[in-house]
Amino acid sequence: MNQITETPTNNHAYSSIFQGTGVEEFKKCIQHHLMSFQGRDPDRAGDQDVYRALSYALRDVLMEKWIKTQKTFYAGKMKRVYYLSLEFLVGRSLGNAIINMGLMDEVTQALEQLGYDLERLRECEEDAALGNGGLGRLASCFMDSIATMKIPAYGYGIRYDFGLFNQKIVDGYQVETPDSWLRLGSPWMYERTSFMYPVQFYGHVTATTDENGRYRARWTDTEIVMAMACDMLVPGFKNDHVINMRLWRAKASRELDLRFFNAGNYITAVENKVKSETISKVLYPSDDISEGQELRLKQQYFFVAATFQDILRRYRKDNDTFDDFPNQVAVQLNDTHPAIAIPELMRLLLDIEGLGWELAWNICVKTFAYTNHTLMPEALETWPVDMLGRVLPRHLEIIYEINRRFLEEVALCYPGNLRKIQEMSLIDEGPVRRVRMANLAIVGSHSVNGVAALHTELLKNYLFRNFHEMYPDRINSKTNGITPRRWLLKCNQELSGLIGDKIGYDWVVDLDRLRDLETYCDDPAFHQRWQAVKLVNKKRLAKIIAATCCIEVDPETLFDIQVKRIHEYKRQLLNVLHVIHFYQRLITRPEEAVTPRTIIFAGKAAPSYVKAKLIIKLINSVAAVVNNDPRVGSRLKVAFIPNYCVSLAERIIPAADLSEQISTAGTEASGTGNMKFALNGALTIGTLDGANIEIREEVGADNIFIFGMTAEEAEYEKKCKSRKPWQIYERNPEVREIIDAIAGGAFSNGDTELFRPLVNDLLSENDPYLLLLDLESYLQCQRLVGEVYADRATWIRRSILNVARMGKFSSDRTIKEYAEEIWGLKIDR
Template sequence: MTETTPPNPRHRLSPLTCDAPGLRQSIRDALVRVVGKDPDLATPRDWLHAVSFAIRERIIERRVVTRRQFADEDVKRVYYLSMEYLIGRMLEANLRNMGILEVTQQALQDLGVDFREIARLEEDAALGNGGLGRLAACILESMATQGYPGYGYGIRYEYGMFQQHIEHFRQVEHPDNWLRFGNPWEFPRPEKTFPVRFYGYVVEHHQPDGETSCNWENGEEVLAMAYDYPTAGYERRNVNNLRLWAAKATRDFDLRYFNEGDYIRAVADKNESETISMVLYPNDATAIGKELRLKQEYFFVSASLQDIIDRHLQLEYPIDELADKAAIQLNDTHPAIAVAECMRLLLDEHRIPWDQAWTITRNLFSYTNHTLMPEALETWPVALMERVLPRHMGIIYRINHEFIEEVRHRFPGEHEFFRRLSIIDEDHGRRVRMAHLAVIGSHRVNGVAALHTSLLKQTLFADFNRVWPERFVNVTNGVTPRLWMIQANPGLTELIESRISSDWKFDLDRLKQFEPYASDDATREAFRAVKRRNKERLAALVHKRTGITIRSDVMYDVQIKRIHEYKRQLLKLLHVIELYQRIRDGEDVLPRVVLFAGKAAPGYQRAKDIIAVINEVADIVNHDPAMGDRLKCVFFPNYEVSSATIIIPAADLSEQISTAGFEASGTGNMKLALNGALTIGTLDGANIEIRDAVGTENIFIFGMTADEISAHRAQGIPPGAHLDSHPRLRSMVEALRDGFFSNGGRHLHAEIARYLLEEDPFFVLADYAAYSDACAQADRMYQDAEAWSEAALLNVARMSHFSIDRTVREYAQNIWNVVPEPVLPPCPEADTN
């Protein structure tokens, strides 16, 4: 059936029941008929798969209804192109959003199965590195919840983000073979398969009308096969789709080699094509520059665009109306080649003239930038691009030529300006600047927090901002309250629910009604009880993962994010050393647990060294009887979405201490504040907007601003000059340097001390005194439990701006020009007639 065919009455769905007996039956059936197990012999994982299959049947039903509704109503669709989706576990999220969590737990209990026990067995879908990938997952969930016709496109990596083990204090990477037990949440779509070409050459044909048409010939073809992951909106029947592409060889074996008797080579070749979707690159802040990475990018972009255009044509829309019926968002520069691929498809496959194709393309695309760090911006050598994607290189040259002509006309004589704007960087051995292609090919470009967008306009894209000031807009990030509050923190959810009506779950603005309860004694006490239970839950997990025992009646101070110099885990570690020394000196120090978690890119040696030093310091601190349980330092291994949902609700203090001007937004900062942790942070990224929302008295802001950092850098003060800014900073750094905390890694500690004293590119020492003061201020407030609880509750109540639903609405209104489709009422049982 094509998308336009009216529903055939014979194809009427008779929806499955969602009551306990119906679910029980489905789960038992799935166990036998799909998993293939006798219930008497079933393992917990068999039950996990059985319940997942039973739920997926119900999700896909709603997907069919949603798809039909979109087809009938002639909607404009949004396509989100992202190399990363950091989804986490799917069972509980799907059950909750479908509104059938409790009833399913009941059904399992009737079958003698413990939901918690089996849910824990599910592997996280970790197809992303960090903030950027998690944002993509939150956006998909919000589009479904709010009823936007949104489609995600990405890569079905065979291996996701590596698993981090800590061995002898160091990070060791293990492959994340997340699909090894099979994946009940995906629907393979072998019929949705598109060819994707690499290499080869371009043949030009001169047409009688003077135009030139091009054929891209020869080279290698790989097939992109679709796997669909339905994404349920919260208590809505809308189910959207995430389509991930896997690479398949075009033919199973190369017959040539077969005939030559070289069986092994034939099979090896097939495997080589399939490496394209094999593994996620585990880098979040540096461009990788490998040919395979470029192939991954083009692979998923080409398949997605072919699919988008196919759907458009199947719906019988004219090709020149593509940008009226679709909006495509580029999540960072990774999919920027889409601009050239869209042109190629329109020009070569659909025979649209250049100018018209260019107008369509620009109206279709918009681009989100997620970082100002120059090393994260992708550029490809022209020679590599010419070899791998010869047709695209030709298209990029022409886009660039026409663009430079346009600016030459508007800004005559400014040759230096043209050189800086050009897509081709002539200064570093001729490279293609993908960010420039993305800006030129988009009608809107956004940063992800107010400060970030304004810095983008002043620095990275200052020249483009002169050409097209209206093109640059801000859309501050957000987080989904469904995962980061309702699922992660049932205790706090229940407390809020007992005070205000439940519509805040869809409309976080309503959370403001909770504000008056911040000054209510009973609510504060209840809040502390919830925190305490969340800490006990985390303490149990910490013990299980690390063997370290932590108290649950002390301050939990957490820094959880990728390990990076600019995020300044070393600043927090110095504070741990300060506390350690003060306790040893007999001072009375507020008891606390400091918890770090985060992965380092495997090739990023400094970040890996930082992990090792944290672990060694922690080992000394945790084993020193002089600490008397007043200080514990934990490095929580293998930080992932599922562990974040346990750590975040237990936190009191949220460390957001990046060097100002470097963190584009941050989203962990939002999750922690929403769960009633107070932020200690710099004026960086979204911290600024969080401060404005929660009030300066409910957050601890310290350190140099982005402007002050620039000025400070210009002064060129040696970092060692800051040692006297704080009474003990010198002895702390010297203790590190002299190997006081080292456990075989003495050289490493000396090197970290040297790095701080001589290089300190992210101003750890320069900001230390201010940071230590801010920590002391937080400690004083924490000692007044009532004052602290009030501030924490005000944080919760004032986080409405940071709902991903607000973010998605801003994209929809200001960038995509799409409207939500009226969502059917949230009542699954009504389907059962």
């Protein structure tokens, strides 16, 4: 393992651009970009101008290193890894680039001498709106680890013009506004006009036979959209290794359709151009209507088709046949979104390259690997057969043939078992026939991995049980991880500095080295410094809450935080029920000693997810009552911070005392927010779900707060309903008080209908997320949290141990496992 012997702020010059005087050369480079790239007088430039000039200066260095990195790939004839993901939630690039390049001193000094502040410039950067949740953030962590571990790899996705949406809270409700993150352009992105590929849609298929009598197909009369490459560079940590994410932007096949233009129909010509370019306009269009579904399908095929043209271009440089393709190319499918790549590669090998079916299929299976990210059957992606056949007619033919051959294999393994054939078929023969993309991904890949130990076992024993029986070696576990560079070194500089002072900085690339912190877990002086760091971060977050929510919170209170996508299975509603209970305790038993809390929420609900948006409204309605009740004072405050994103997470997570990871057991595949909070010293309250189980194994059962049912118990209750929510409501007066307050309009100005859908769900025995069945255990656990927090020495000790024992959850470890166990690469660290 490479050892990091210097602190993050001490480094050598890493490029000829900065050799010699260093800071002076950097200043000249910034001034040069101000004038030549932006046409600005350096003496009159503002923060936005200097931010862009600084970014261009750093990009110069990155490009020089990227070119050298690519040359090593070709010179070494290395196997390449292609990570296909419809999301890359990269956040801001400036701070990450400075830290990973080891240029913090040079940049800070140069800016100070020019009269600028680095932190202020970092605020000028928009978050790159290329994802909307954990799947995209995981992909970005993986890119950082791949670069740091010098793996020859590329990320492939879409360059969206608009992100999911900007979230505003108006009268307690979520309001969506456009997320136009590229309105000023991005200095971190190269548009590669020399890499443009045609992508086909619609049309029809004509059949022929070749000279050997084999079936051949031609996909004709198609609509063409051009895919233009846009590269974002990803630096490894202080290792001169730079890789790239190649993101595709849709362009019209011609600037204007001259058939319409010459006929005088200019408007139609423009409309057709705009329609072609819609594919890369918006992240994840709503699929509530058929047009939204079709656009999402087109997005998925668009980036896959362009990517494989790029892969084949690179492969053909040194190869005349496809015999060695799986030995030189590994393709990882990040969830089912890129699964259309399987029939696409088959189409290329069969129709363009002229290979026979058996050889082409053997190449496909050896090339592809699939990562599953969900345990909920309803979340497994499917496409209507009619739609897929209209948009991608040749691909539907290929899927049918894959399915025919696969079901013959199933029939041989399970003679006469029609149920197996129905469940395992790639086609769901329901009222609307649909293609099951997860089944396609499993059949077409040599590896299928879950993202936590529990998740993988549930895949094997429940969700994909039939496939596991048929392919017992195919499903494996790769527990997710996070990059310590962004999620500790960058986002929590005070804590990183404290840790570095005590144990050095080797942990930045070897997170297991944090174990050395255990030596100090009972050191009173270290406790004081640890607590002081946390207070700095809490004061910083308190200012953000005051500015965005107009709520004054006390940094000395326990910061209880749940930030993630708003979804019923993540159970923000369970958290709200505790907030109401806590509030009622303060009002009805004011003499009772309680640990004061600030309870913080953040997260976006999908625009069409009515129930999730109603939960946001309830959170804000409860907050309005609690925060304005003089009987409560500073003992309880509730805040919902709008527009959750990566850069906001970097401020929220270091300030957390308590991390809420409370999904219904058996629903969360892994989670990575749980890892980020624990790595920054928060204690977890959570269910035995996803990676919470492995976190408990690592940090110790005494250093985490676990409540509620196990996955097995939750599954039993869903089926057998041995406990009814209404029985809990009737038996437990505390539960009844909470529900009655919501139902009676206590948080809706007397309106008893506003939150009626939530109350009905809570009391229904068909509640799939089992909130009331876990509520009593949750409330009891929350009381224990308050008691432990009141004992500061015990809490700080547990906080230190959480950080010290998070080594397993580095994305470097995860990527090493992918590389060696799935991609067939040997990693020397």
